[in-house]
Amino acid sequence: MSISSTLDFDIIFAGGGTTACVVAGRLAACDPSLKILVLEAGPHTLNEAACVQPYLYPTHLAPWTSTVSFVVGNSSPRLNDRAPIASCGRCVGGGSSVNFMVYTRAPASDFYDWRVDGWESENLIPIMKKPDCATHGYNGPIKVSSGGYKLNLGQELIDVGKAYHKRPYADDTDDLETCNTYSSCVRRYIDGTTGRRSDAAHHYVYNQAHNTNLQIWAGKRVKRVIFEDKRAVGVEFTSDSVSCPGADLSSSTVRASKLVVVSAGAFGSPTILERSGIGSEAVLKRCGIEQLVNLPGVGENYQDHQGAFAAYNVADNVVTMDPLWRGEESAVQECLAQWKRDGRGLVAQNGGEAKIKWRPDDDELSAMGSAFQPRWKEFFQDRPDKNSRNIRHVCGLYPASVGSVHVKLEENGKEGIDFTPGYLDDPSDIVPLNFGYKKMRELYRRMPSYRGEIPASHPMDLNAPDIIYTPEDDAAIEKFHLQTMWHSLVVDARLNVYGVTNLKVADMSMVPKNVGTNTYSMALLIGEKAAMIIAEDLGIDFTTCPSWWESSEEGN
């Protein structure tokens, strides 16, 4: 199909989330004459309170949200026939504009496990430092700090962790090596001066509003990439029916002379590729899509982080985020006034204070039983930087189970998503989650401020016996507590989609294997690496890229 549109760009991004903002912003700064278009299905986020005031992050998960998509998975007998729901950002800035601002980084061995040339940890460490403006970085656009207020509950968890769980404390567990130690959450994606969220939208693209060659069109949903022969030359898009209710939903096209970058996240990217005719024969045939390239890996290998929370009450005198999250007017007004004054206080907080990337010791390993031993030996034992789960909430970071994301035709003829999360399909995945859930409860109930999972409970003596679980308890834990932790081979090492030209994928959907970290740091890394690769391909001088964020007032 040839494109009739007169609108021409050099590069078009299909999706305007975290990675897209990083790549588009970096390239625009290096070569302001590049005509770049970012098409994002969700709304703009410029200076939106919910996206810049850190404490408001839970509002994005409300059922009426317009900034997050909830993707309903196929039900599974492993989950008691529940249909799990995965959420993902759906706005300019994507996940970076709605996430919980937790800062963690993957262990070095994760990158070796990928076995992709140029993506080994020693190649990536300098790139990891580019976005950050913190002890882990040089002087980049993303500001990282401990946030505006220190809650004491974190120290209680660390103290109990050291005494009861017998793990040491370390200042920095995000150095790509340190594991199995408690630490404070001294880094968050929160600007320590302004108290604002450090998202990719404000820090990479909104603060380059002076460059009219960098355009961001919100409320635009990309249907497919358009090819001439097998060269990507543009995209077809419509208005997004959620972002633009009542809008004309007819299709428009735009042309890209140099490159199309699919950057629509774990759910958006595989489905755009499939709608464009790139994917497995079976899936495309089912949906009546003409095949351009037979690429069976599209939409396969979906991996997620799985977790469980255990909520507990605390003593009345303990400062928590609850008054703000309950919307208590006087508390909100008081905290907002402080935040506007000096960027500090609870508004500049996310409530997460302490963590451990936990590896089981011999006793714990043997208590976990035989089901987990093969997985431990094969994957964890010889990689001392890998943790089998995180505790703040319990989070299994390297599940063996994998799922898939494909397009499908609904009974009414409309297009839908065939999402098979695969959670717990491999029985070894439940073992560390179950064990970690119990350990988390033991830790919490030994904290001095703990007031029980029910109000009548009281703080526990450090030497109190552990809770005894029956097989029925275990079954209940497996079936009711698991949920996604918001974190998905189709491209070569330079992010080119196999079988076509001028088309790259840059976002978390291209990660070949799961990573032991909250994934914003990975999306930033992929964005910076992708920008370098594209600059090289296009002959753009990347070495003299200006620090645009230092001179910009807008959107910082």
Ligand SMILES: Cc1cc2nc3c(=O)[nH]c(=O)nc-3n(C[C@H](O)[C@H](O)[C@H](O)COP(=O)(O)OP(=O)(O)OC[C@H]3O[C@@H](n4cnc5c(N)ncnc54)[C@H](O)[C@@H]3O)c2cc1C
């Ligand atoms: C609720 C939540 C909490 C999280 N908490 C943390 C945390 O505390 N710390 C951390 O490190 N990580 C966290 N993450 C994960 C992290 O934010 C994401 O992994 C990361 O942002 C993903 O980046 P991405 O570029 O791959 O995709 P995204 O940022 O999701 O961007 C994809 C974008 O593409 C758009 N899109 C999709 N389809 C189309 C289409 N057809 N046309 C146009 N646009 C389209 C979407 O609307 C979206 O904006 C969280 C994620 C969520 C959802």
